[in-house]
Amino acid sequence: MKTFVTAALVSVLAAGAAFAGSHSVRLGTEGAYPPFNFVNDSGEVDGFEREVGDRLCELAGLECTWVTNDWDSIIPNLVSGNYDVIIAGMSITDERDEVIDFTQDYFPPDPSSYMAMADAGGPGETVTAQTNTIQAAYLAAQDGVTLVEFATPDETVAAVKSGEADSVLADKAYLAPFVDESNGELAFVGDDVMIGGGVGLGIRESDTELKEKLDAAIAEMKADGSLNALIAKWFDGRSGY
Amino acid sequence: MTAGLTAGLMSIDLMTTGLSTSGLLTNRYWFKVLFEYCADPDSLSSLSWLSCYLTTVKHQSLYWSILTVLILLAVTAPMAVGLGLAGALARRSPFGAVRGLGWGYTSMVRGIPDLIFFLFVPLAIDQMLEYIRHRVLCPQETGPVWVGHDFVVCDAAKLPLGPSPEWVHDIYGFMLAVLAFSIVFGAFCANVIHGAMNAVPRAQLETARAYGLSPRQVMFRIHLPQTWIYALPGLSNVWMILIKATPLLFLMGVEDIVYWAKELGGSKSARFSDFPHGDWRIYYFSGLLVFYLLFTWFSQIGLKRLTDRVSRGQATLAGGKGGLGR
Numbered sequence: 425m426k427t428f429v430t431a432a433l434v435s436v437l438a439a440g441a442a443f444a445g446s447h448s449v450r451l452g453t454e455g456a457y458p459p460f461n462f463v464n465d466s467g468e469v470d471g472f473e474r475e476v477g478d479r480l481c482e483l484a485g486l487e488c489t490w491v492t493n494d495w496d497s498i499i500p501n502l503v504s505g506n507y508d509v510i511i512a513g514m515s516i517t518d519e520r521d522e523v524i525d526f527t528q529d530y531f532p533p534d535p536s537s538y539m540a541m542a543d544a545g546g547p548g549e550t551v552t553a554q555t556n557t558i559q560a561a562y563l564a565a566q567d568g569v570t571l572v573e574f575a576t577p578d579e580t581v582a583a584v585k586s587g588e589a590d591s592v593l594a595d596k597a598y599l600a601p602f603v604d605e606s607n608g609e610l611a612f613v614g615d616d617v618m619i620g621g622g623v624g625l626g627i628r629e630s631d632t633e634l635k636e637k638l639d640a641a642i643a644e645m646k647a648d649g650s651l652n653a654l655i656a657k658w659f660d661g662r663s664g665y
Numbered sequence: 666m667t668a669g670l671t672a673g674l675m676s677i678d679l680m681t682t683g684l685s686t687s688g689l690l691t692n693r694y695w696f697k698v699l700f701e702y703c704a705d706p707d708s709l710s711s712l713s714w715l716s717c718y719l720t721t722v723k724h725q726s727l728y729w730s731i732l733t734v735l736i737l738l739a740v741t742a743p744m745a746v747g748l749g750l751a752g753a754l755a756r757r758s759p760f761g762a763v764r765g766l767g768w769g770y771t772s773m774v775r776g777i778p779d780l781i782f783f784l785f786v787p788l789a790i791d792q793m794l795e796y797i798r799h800r801v802l803c804p805q806e807t808g809p810v811w812v813g814h815d816f817v818v819c820d821a822a823k824l825p826l827g828p829s830p831e832w833v834h835d836i837y838g839f840m841l842a843v844l845a846f847s848i849v850f851g852a853f854c855a856n857v858i859h860g861a862m863n864a865v866p867r868a869q870l871e872t873a874r875a876y877g878l879s880p881r882q883v884m885f886r887i888h889l890p891q892t893w894i895y896a897l898p899g900l901s902n903v904w905m906i907l908i909k910a911t912p913l914l915f916l917m918g919v920e921d922i923v924y925w926a927k928e929l930g931g932s933k934s935a936r937f938s939d940f941p942h943g944d945w946r947i948y949y950f951s952g953l954l955v956f957y958l959l960f961t962w963f964s965q966i967g968l969k970r971l972t973d974r975v976s977r978g979q980a981t982l983a984g985g986k987g988g989l990g991r
Binding site: 448449450455456458459462463464465466467468470471487489491493494501503504505506508523524576578579581582585586601602605628629630631 | 721722723725726788791792795812813814815816817818823827828831834915918927928931932934935936937938939940944946
């Protein structure tokens with residue numbers, strides 16, 4: 425028993441040392457989902473998740489680098505080891521949880537909303553959503569709704585403006601800036617739907633150590649209020665946890 | 666003049682450091698020193714606004730991606746022709762096994778959709794290399810490499826190594842893409858070259874043999890030089906298709922021009938960019954249209970000249986235009 429404990433201790437220390445010394449953590453994001461994440465004019469990842477991610481790495485004592493990857497292949501590229509963490513406004517769902525693990529949420533469950541031209545009156549029959557999102561899955565299961573999917577969130581909004589789709593279903597936090605800045609041209613229509621269970625970091629199922637570290641760091645940010653401050657900063661003063 | 670040049674160089678220096686060490690958020694413009702008025706874009710007239718807009722670091726990524734595409738073509742084309750030649754020669758080999766290999770390569774790649782191959786090849790090569798490195802470099806880890814959905818190798822086996830700078834990751838990904846393109850387009854070249862070799866008149870080869878040339882000499886002095894005349898139309902087709910296939914680069918994680926056009930053209934809100942604008946994808950895509958059209962057009966001119974050149978003096982209709990007809 426004693427040797428076992430010593431061995432466990434030594435291996436943990438060795439692993440920790442290796443982690444601190446050589447292992448840098450690569451954070452994968454989409455870079456096209458403001459305010460969560462986007463590529464700014466300097467060509468760098470910016471947004472709510474940039475600040476959260478950098479702070480989490482600081483708290484967990486990790487050296488982090490940012491990588492962009494398109495949304496469609498963001499999970500496959502995580503499991504094949506191209507990066508170590510998905511931090512891309514990804515809602516925690518059972519379906520995804522079968523393939524990857526999630527940390528606790530760092531952004532509370534957000535209602536999904538329909539956005540349409542202001543004179544539309546309702547969501548309409550042709551509704552667009554980004555591919556492989558909870559909204560696309562939700563729409564696909566609805567009767568009498570034609571789902572039009574696009575690879576990037578920006579294209580879904582463009583489809584509504586061009587009249588290709590009657591409305592777009594997406595996270596309210598993503599759509600809100602478009603409504604605010606449209607001078608009354610765009611509006612939320614219909615009822616909000618609650619799908620998804622908050623936004624969490626996606627981690628490989630085999631990477632339990634990294635998951636624990638980041639989980640602890642998120643808990644710390646929640647406890648000291650810094651997470652709420654960032655949510656308020658990037659999402660128009662909305663309340664967090 | 667010298668001052669301007671130094672300033673220019675300085676800005677390029679700033680730019681590269683800004684890219685390599687993330688966090689230099691203040692370094693916002695490419696030619697920061699050249700265009701000092703860019704500090705406050707809201708106050709600018711449309712023309713100078715545009716000059717600042719087109720020189721943001723983000724736009725610079727677009728210009729880089731043009732270079733990426735050109736480099737890809739420059740590296741892939743000779744590699745594909747080389748692989749094609751090897752494939753074609755393999756198919757004429759006296760050894761059954763080599764013939765089978767050549768035949769298998771061309772039929773397999775030609776029979777499988779490009780898209781699947783582009784998704785499969787880089788992933789397979791990457792995992793194969795990492796698997797080998799894992800077994801060699803981390804013999805102490807005997808656990809399985811595939812854990813559930815995950816592909817897990819030790820840190821030392823990662824390609825490129827986790828802490829490597831981003832450009833190493835970029836170049837590695839680019840090389841995998843080049844390999845995938847070369848393998849796919851090599852198979853098409855192999856078929857073209859194989860057909861062209863069969864088109865060389867038999868009488869030529871028999872005459873050469875009758876003059877006492879060895880089979881090897883016949884191949885390299887008589888057969889292959891004439892092959893190119895018959896292969897060129899087919900190869901120029903493959904080249905055109907290769908140019909048009911470059912947007913597939915983004916599938917392999919390489920950010921190409923189409924990706925950046927889409928990204929830069931998408932609407933930008935004033936909250937997240939100093940250069941807000943609506944949906945400008947139509948302009949960016951029009952630009953791409955012109956780029957690709959010009960590129961294929963100039964290629965056509967170049968290939969025409971090349972064809973004329975290799976046809977000169979040949980006993981073909983095209984060759985007649987030059988010397989024999991007069």
